[in-house]
Amino acid sequence: MAMRCAGVSAIRALCSSANSTRHVHSTAGSKKIVGVFYKANEYAELNPNFVGTVERGLGIRDWLESQGHQYVVTDDKEGPDCELEKHLSDLHVLITTPFHPAYVTAERIKKAKNLKLLLTAGIGSDHIDLKAAAEAGLTVAEVTGSNVVSVAEDELMRILILVRNFLPGYHQVINGDWNVAGIAHRAYDLEGKTVGTVGAGRIGRLLLQRLKPFNCNLLYHDRIKIDPELENQTGAKFEEDLDAMLPKCDIIVLNTPLTEKTRGMLDKERISKLKKGVLIVNNARGALVDTQAVADACTSGHIGGYSGDVWFPQPAPKDHPWRYMPNQAMTPHISGTTIDAQLRYAAGTKDMLDRYFKGEEFPLQNYIVKEGVLAPQYR
Amino acid sequence: MAMKRAGVSAMRALCSSANFARHAHSTSGSKKIVGVFYKANEYAELNPNFVGCVEKGLGIRDWLESQGHQYVVTDDKEGPDCELEKHIPDLHVLITTPFHPAYVTAERIKKAKNLQLLLTAGIGSDHIDLKAAAEAGLTVAEVTGSNVVSVAEDELMRILILVRNFLPGYHQVISGDWNVAGIAYRAYDLEGKTVGTVGAGRIGKLLLQRLKPFNCNLLYHDRLKMDPELEKQTGAKFEEDLDVMLQKCDIVVVNTPLTEKTRGMFDKERISKMKKGVLIVNNARGAIMDTQAVADACSSGHIGGYSGDVWFPQPAPKDHPWRYMPNQAMTPHISGTTIDAQLRYAAGTKDMLDSYFKGEEFPLQNYIVREGELAPQYR
Numbered sequence: 107m108a109m110r111c112a113g114v115s116a117i118r119a120l121c122s123s124a125n126s127t128r129h130v131h132s133t134a135g136s137k138k139i140v141g142v143f144y145k146a147n148e149y150a151e152l153n154p155n156f157v158g159t160v161e162r163g164l165g166i167r168d169w170l171e172s173q174g175h176q177y178v179v180t181d182d183k184e185g186p187d188c189e190l191e192k193h194l195s196d197l198h199v200l201i202t203t204p205f206h207p208a209y210v211t212a213e214r215i216k217k218a219k220n221l222k223l224l225l226t227a228g229i230g231s232d233h234i235d236l237k238a239a240a241e242a243g244l245t246v247a248e249v250t251g252s253n254v255v256s257v258a259e260d261e262l263m264r265i266l267i268l269v270r271n272f273l274p275g276y277h278q279v280i281n282g283d284w285n286v287a288g289i290a291h292r293a294y295d296l297e298g299k300t301v302g303t304v305g306a307g308r309i310g311r312l313l314l315q316r317l318k319p320f321n322c323n324l325l326y327h328d329r330i331k332i333d334p335e336l337e338n339q340t341g342a343k344f345e346e347d348l349d350a351m352l353p354k355c356d357i358i359v360l361n362t363p364l365t366e367k368t369r370g371m372l373d374k375e376r377i378s379k380l381k382k383g384v385l386i387v388n389n390a391r392g393a394l395v396d397t398q399a400v401a402d403a404c405t406s407g408h409i410g411g412y413s414g415d416v417w418f419p420q421p422a423p424k425d426h427p428w429r430y431m432p433n434q435a436m437t438p439h440i441s442g443t444t445i446d447a448q449l450r451y452a453a454g455t456k457d458m459l460d461r462y463f464k465g466e467e468f469p470l471q472n473y474i475v476k477e478g479v480l481a482p483q484y485r
Numbered sequence: 486m487a488m489k490r491a492g493v494s495a496m497r498a499l500c501s502s503a504n505f506a507r508h509a510h511s512t513s514g515s516k517k518i519v520g521v522f523y524k525a526n527e528y529a530e531l532n533p534n535f536v537g538c539v540e541k542g543l544g545i546r547d548w549l550e551s552q553g554h555q556y557v558v559t560d561d562k563e564g565p566d567c568e569l570e571k572h573i574p575d576l577h578v579l580i581t582t583p584f585h586p587a588y589v590t591a592e593r594i595k596k597a598k599n600l601q602l603l604l605t606a607g608i609g610s611d612h613i614d615l616k617a618a619a620e621a622g623l624t625v626a627e628v629t630g631s632n633v634v635s636v637a638e639d640e641l642m643r644i645l646i647l648v649r650n651f652l653p654g655y656h657q658v659i660s661g662d663w664n665v666a667g668i669a670y671r672a673y674d675l676e677g678k679t680v681g682t683v684g685a686g687r688i689g690k691l692l693l694q695r696l697k698p699f700n701c702n703l704l705y706h707d708r709l710k711m712d713p714e715l716e717k718q719t720g721a722k723f724e725e726d727l728d729v730m731l732q733k734c735d736i737v738v739v740n741t742p743l744t745e746k747t748r749g750m751f752d753k754e755r756i757s758k759m760k761k762g763v764l765i766v767n768n769a770r771g772a773i774m775d776t777q778a779v780a781d782a783c784s785s786g787h788i789g790g791y792s793g794d795v796w797f798p799q800p801a802p803k804d805h806p807w808r809y810m811p812n813q814a815m816t817p818h819i820s821g822t823t824i825d826a827q828l829r830y831a832a833g834t835k836d837m838l839d840s841y842f843k844g845e846e847f848p849l850q851n852y853i854v855r856e857g858e859l860a861p862q863y864r
Contacts, residue, residue: 146666153670205665256674259699260649266642267651270823275794275816276652279808284800284817286584287525291532295635295825319695320638415654421663429658437654438663444649446674 137198138176138220139459142190143227144206145181158203158448164227166456173463183208191217199223199462201455205443207233207420215242223462224475227455228253228442231474232364232391236484239475246475247468249454251308253442258312260415260441261359261387265301265317267435268385268411269294269357292383292410296320302351304371305361305390306332306342307483313359314340327351352376357385360414364391365484374399383410389441392418401427404434415441516577517555517599518838521569522606523585524560537582537827543606545835552842562587570596578602578841580834584822586612586799594621602841603854606834607632607821610853611743611770615863618854625854626847628833630687632821637691639794639820640738640766644696646814647764647790648675648736671762671789675699681730684740684769685711685721686862692738693719706730728758736764739793743770744863753778756788767793768820780806783813794820 146159157165163179170177178197182189183206190208194217202208203226210224212235224234226248239246267273271293278285301317302325303310311332314324317340324342326332331344345351352358358380362368372386372395386409388395397418403409413435417426420439428436458468474481525538536544542558549556557576561568562585569587573596581587582605589603591614603613605627618625646652650672657664680696681704682689690711693703696719703721705711710723724730731737737759741747751765751774765788767774776797782788792814796805799818807815837847853860 144665144669146670149666149670156666156670158669159666205669255676259645259675263642263645263649263651266638267646270639270642270819272642272646272816273655275819276814278817279801279813279815282803282808286523286817286819286822287528287535287538289817289819290523290537290584290822290824290827291525291528291535293819293823295823296638297634297825316698319697422658424661429661434658435655436658437651438657438665438668440654440665440668440672441649443665443669444672444674445669446676448669 136174136176137463138178138193138196139170139199139201140190140193140197141177141179141201141227142183142206142208143179143181143203153445155445155449157452158205158227158443164201164452164455166452166459169456170459181206194218194221196220199225199459201225201227202233203227203443203451204230204233205420205439209419210234210239212238215239215244223247225455225458226474227451228447229451230363230391232393234474236475236480240478240480243478244475245473245477247458247472248474249451249458250469250471252451252454253444253447254308254312256444256447257309257389257441258316261309261313261361261389262316264387264389264413264435265357265359265385266296268387268413269296269299271411273435296322296357298322299356300325300354301357301359302327302345302355303342303359303361304348304352305363307361307363310359310361311336311340313361314342325351325354349376349379353379353381355384356381357387360386360388360390360394362390362394363483364393369393370396372396372400374402377403377408380408382408384408385411386413388412388414389416390414392416392420397427401431404431407433409433411435415439515553515555516842517557517572517575518549518578518580519569519572519576520556520558520580520606521562521585521587522558522560522582532824534824534828536831537584537606537822543580543831543834545831545838548835549838560585573597573600575599578604578838580604580606581612582606582822582830583609583612584799584818588798589613589618591617594618594623602626604834604837605853606830607826608830609742609770611772615854615859619857619859622857623854624852626837626851627853628830628837629848629850631830631833632823632826633687633691635823635826636688636768636820637695640688640692640740640768641695643766643768643792643814644680644736644738644764645675647766647792648673648678650790652814675701675736677701678735679704679733680736680738681706681724681734682721682738682740683727683731684742686740686742689738689740690715690719692740693721704730704733728755731755731759734763735760736766739765739767739769739773741769741773742862743772747773749773749775751775751778753781756782759787761787762789763787764790765792767791768795769793771795771797771799776806780810783810786812788812790814794818 143160146161150161160179160181167177180189198220215238224246229248231248271289275289300323304327306326306328325345326342327345327348404412411433415437522539525540529540539558539560546556559568577599594617603625608627610627650668654668679702683706685705685707704724705721706724706727783791790812794816
């Protein structure tokens with residue numbers, strides 16, 4: 107703990123000093139690892155590969171316990187009396203997951219005197235107060251790349267669900283109805299439409315590649331231009347000015363992390379400047395958009411369709427407005443926790459734990475907070 | 486009428502005689518054209534491009550009437566007392582559409598003494614008794630290519646909806662629930678899965694092109710092999726034996742027309758040989774499947790998911806089993822009647838009417854029945 111306290115002020119002074127030898131490595135001895143995941147209940151036994159749950163705990167229990175470590179797994183994460191709170195004071199490593207996120211606040215970080223390492227089983231670590239983590243000298247890492255394909259595929263599905271007006275058709279079927287006109291009056295081909303991605307990082311690029319054969323007009327906005335070869339391959343055009351790009355779009359897909367800069371970026375004013383009837387897909391983070399502004403625009407029809415798997419907060423409360431607004435195609439947070447993705451992020455989490463025990467570095471792209479410095483996308 | 490009767494026996498004797506000069510061209514004078522489309526009611530005025538409905542009648546009324554022709558449009562097509570039946574005895578041209586199909590039976594053809602030309606506004610003319618049409622010396626044509634992209638896009642949407650277990654997630658949202666595990670236990674990436682298309686005609690090929698960036702194992706079965714260049718481009722592998730292919734597939738997409746040969750081809754036996762949990766997409770024709778066999782397999786879980794926009798008959802009755810079986814993602818028949826597709830098939834229909842009035846040939850690929858012969862895919 108002394109090391110950590112000294113480290114805090116030292117790190118504040120340092121920018122990205124290579125001399126600072128604050129490796130995240132365990133001192134020898136048993137560690138207490140806590141994992142917060144979603145509960146599977148009756149679904150736990152239906153699939154041997156369903157590792158991302160409380161019941162299976164990423165499949166690493168035996169591996170951890172055979173090395174003498176303690177592993178506590180829970181889904182109970184909210185409020186001062188929850189299971190997670192009971193273990194904060196002595197845990198060394200906390201594993202969280204965006205699909206059932208444990209909100210690691212500055213307050214919780216303060217209480218977690220033994221905490222050294224925060225691992226995200228998945229991608230996106232905004233549920234952690236990253237600034238507080240940096241100031242406390244913690245390391246935060248995620249399994250970068252583990253579910254990027256999963257999310258990109260899911261985004262394309264949602265684009266099609268909205269542009270084809272699928273859900274009204276499905277509703278007709280289960281209600282015993284048949285009214286082709288009630289769907290077709292606003293069903294369109296994706297071909298030829300203008301699709302803009304806000305953010306062209308890993309997921310944005312994979313989406314553009316999957317969109318290519320649909321022959322759309324593809325636009326992208328990002329801090330940096332993508333590789334010219336990829337631009338060529340996908341036909342996507344760089345848009346330096348976000349607000350110049352947005353009104354051109356028939357379809358907008360959000361592909362940025364949630365940071366200080368991006369929180370609430372799609373607010374009432376920005377929404378009002380979008381094309382009437384615009385379709386929006388958001389599998390990024392719920393808090394990127396203003397909840398009520400989206401609900402209002404869907405109700406008025408200014409947003410013709412909104413689909414995503416992310417909300418704020420998560421789990422979404424029973425009365426979250428997005429459940430009941432018209433023109434929505436929402437689901438709980440699932441796009442990055444397919445069975446295939448779970449296997450990858452479980453493996454990646456295990457790999458980082460292994461390196462932590464051995465005092466080795468993680469794959470560099472996995473670091474979100476290291477030695478007091480936030481990864482570039484979060485600054 | 487004499488010409489038509491004489492033609493019947495002559496045609497029966499002939500195979501594919503190029504000498505037989507029975508063009509479908511009108512004798513000069515006013516023609517009676519009847520169109521059967523779906524009704525839009527309150528949706529008619531919501532979109533100026535919504536031309537495929539009764540109210541807009543493909544947007545050709547003024548054009549027809551200004552040339553002195555009579556144009557009758559209705560959605561009332563079922564039973565001996567319907568509006569369509571009243572006009573059968575004297576109509577020259579009947580325009581039908583698969584989205585609200587007028588079943589042109591041998592009986593109706595017999596009654597239609599003036600009938601010369603059957604035009605399908607869209608693609609797929611199986612709602613017409615093609616043999617009877619051929620024997621009666623009629624020409625049957627459709628707007629080949631008019632909505633092939635539309636249908637292919639929609640198929641990819643449904644593949645993703647099933648493989649991602651989207652609908653249970655949506656149901657949770659609108660029911661106030663949140664249970665990630667209840668969806669994730671059987672949600673998968675599309676990447677790496679084996680997808681087989683039964684039929685690789687226009688739509689099948691467009692689907693394969695759109696599937697390419699998803700990095701699946703793509704298989705296709707057809708009477709003919711694809712162009713080697715396209716095989717290379719898509720990475721799709723030819724499977725000569727349908728039943729061998731089906732057993733390999735995680736996902737099966739039906740892309741054949743409904744013909745004598747394909748009717749009921751997916752029966753109880755064939756379904757039982759497919760992988761347990763197979764996902765099936767059928768935007769081709771409902772009658773290619775055995776309705777009850779599909780319902781039973783969805784109920785047992787042998788079919789993990791079934792999605793399509795085609796039924797038999799259409800409109801689907803209130804009690805059609807596919808509405809209420811589990812593991813379904815059905816809609817009414819919409820994939821080929823997007824606004825974009827409607828504009829194309831309306832234009833194509835108008836173009837063929839124009840050629841008909843002038844005694845000119847149609848684009849060759851549009852003919853389904855010509856001079857007593859069925860197009861190859863229907864033989």
